[in-house]
Amino acid sequence: MNTYVNPLRDPLDRRLPRIAGPCVLVIFGVTGDLSRKKLMPAVYDLANRGLLPPGFGLVGFARRDWADQDFAKVVHDAVKENARTPFREEVWQQLLEGIRFVPGRFDDDESFERLRRTIQDLDTERGTGGNHAFYLSIPPSGFEPVMTQLRRHGLTERTEGNWNRVVIEKPFGHDLASARELNDVVSVLFDPHEVFRIDHYLGKETVQNMLALRFANQMFEPIWNNHYVSHVEITMAEDFGIGGRAGYFDGIGIARDVIQNHLLQLLALTAMEEPTSFEAGQLRAEKKKVLAAARVPDRYDLHTARGQYAAGWQGGRPVIGYLEEDGVAHDSRTETFAAMRVDVDNRRWAGVPFFLRSAKRMPRRVTEVALAFKRAPHLPFTATDTAELGTNALVMRIQPDEGVTLRFGAKVPGTQMEIREVSMDFGYGGSFTESSPEAYERLILDVLLGDPPLFPQHEEVELSWRILDPVIEYWAGLEEQPEQYDSGTWGPASAHDMLARDGFSWRRP
């Protein structure tokens, strides 16, 4: 069976999509925001693109007194509201046949017995053949009880020819120790290749775009090193506050929430050497090497900065400060702005600081990686000619409007010799016919196909914590409050001072 070659498939036949085999997707925490806004629409979009197998089951598990049809209604509404592809009744009908709901609690044996029966019924009715994917859209505290129950009720039994996989979301722990604990819990039941960690800010599509830019082209690689690059800025800014998520955010902070996973992953992808192939294992090996070589310089007082948003005006609307948010203590020291310098100690990058910053209540929402280049060693112009010449830069825009910007100097038309900075822009949306699939779509498809994910595995998560842990410890030991910054600005003065110390300044994204 394993050696069977499907005569209808041909590597040259690139029109044919890979369709996953029949399977059941079980979502824990299905009543959550994420599930309604992202997961369910992604499942529908996959079906609409013809990528879901005939014979697909979707099981919701949550503490609600719902019947199958109530759940189906929820999915229906979520899809209508949030799906990216047009709603088509026939696609919905195909999905609907496989939708089930299991009411229950994590600590209740009876609930999991019901779940087992439901899945078993689907296996026979829909021919899903014992292939199950479990999506844990729940807080990490729920992982252990769910894992225990899955094992107790034999839900992850392996027989020949079937598979079980699990999807977990960030946060992958809140420090090195807790990340390890979490991993121990999951690895009891699942092998590393069966665990899919999703980082929805950094979808597979984005990762592959970056790899293509760096390694499919000849013209960027020669300058991608400390001979030409002066420094790198990695920014992830959000234009909103914590909203109602004080319970989740307070005590965690933006560094743990965002820098540990997204920004360090972006750093790894930007700084890593060329993998020998794009096989997931090779890619991870290169990312691990870079993360192992990265560290924040020891003088944390000089090379890190943190802040908290204060009340102010953002985009024309008055907003409250972090300490006034519901559910946040008046003396909370949780940071909503974090910046730090990371040095990568290897031949390619020695001497090039990577500045990472991530914050809430910034002027606009943007994620980007900017490589700033050194000045030309000699400028055959007078100083006034080049007064307006800024820094050459290559910016990989991650979101919104994914693309690449090049900044370079050009002569201003006229008899005077005057050189000014201009932009050359490329946008994926502008140049390609199909909109990029959503991160969740790619992930769910990978899970169902068993494609090795490009998302970080446990070792990378550990290495990231190793970089971040000392900084967070240092911050925790400080007496003072994080510096207040006005909402709707690019952060506190200390962040600007931090770069000025190295002779740089943040670019305005």
Next chain:
Amino acid sequence: MIIELTDTSSREVATALTNAKRTTGASGLVLTLIIATPAENFDAALEAAKTSATAHPSRVIVVTYSDEASSRLDATIEVGEDMPGDLIGLKLHGELRYHGDSICLPLLLPDSPTIVWWPTEAPDRLVDSPIGRLADRRITDAAGCHDPQGALLRRARNHTPGDTDLTWTRLTRWRALLAAALDQTGAPVTGGHVVSAPDNAPATLLAAWLSDRLQVQVERADGEHPGVNEVRLFTDEGDITLRRVAEGTALYQVPHQPQRTVALRRRPLTDLLTEELQRVDADEVFEAVTRRLVADAEGN
């Protein structure tokens, strides 16, 4: 912004385009799509081009011919607001119709691929026609011709790498489901059966693909519904069946598994074009199928 030019030249068209773009600032175009169509089809083709231009940021050039005695070029240029690309309409009068390449060549985007689409009748040897010569990829549509079966065979006989026909694109979803069915069954196929509307060109192509890949006899039969109605593949473990039961819905049956409903709709033209424009390299699988088609026709 719409600019109309009568009795003009490529140079004037190009200049007008550059000026128009300076004011609207469209950029990032990745390909040139030339649509070659008879004059009576001009408005329809222009409409289709506009729809596809919203999906594909391309320079679209619609070329039509008229039999007038004097040779003259009329052009319309449309850029901006609701379109991510440029739209150029060219009317070739008189003798000029044999020199379409000399008009189009200066208007192609630098370096980017050029694709020519004939929505209706097309020349026999696409690659030897004045406009076809410019293209990296040539798209025809046998279904848009008076005699689809004949047109398909003509396409197959004259196939050169880089030619495709939308008949083939219409089959992608059917092929994907059949391939998925074999993924699951894994049993050798001993024969096949395709039911379709009488004389349906896509069905002919589908049967040719199946017999070519599976090396078995694939029978054809007439059905009552439009397009492809049903495909049945015989294996020792039972039949694989894919049968369209209503517009947009099909029944899918694989041995040892319950019957299931799958979505299988007839795809609109924009979908077909999107798929075609996604890859601009030659389609070798289609090429193999056209060879098979010719072999079958010669055998009969």
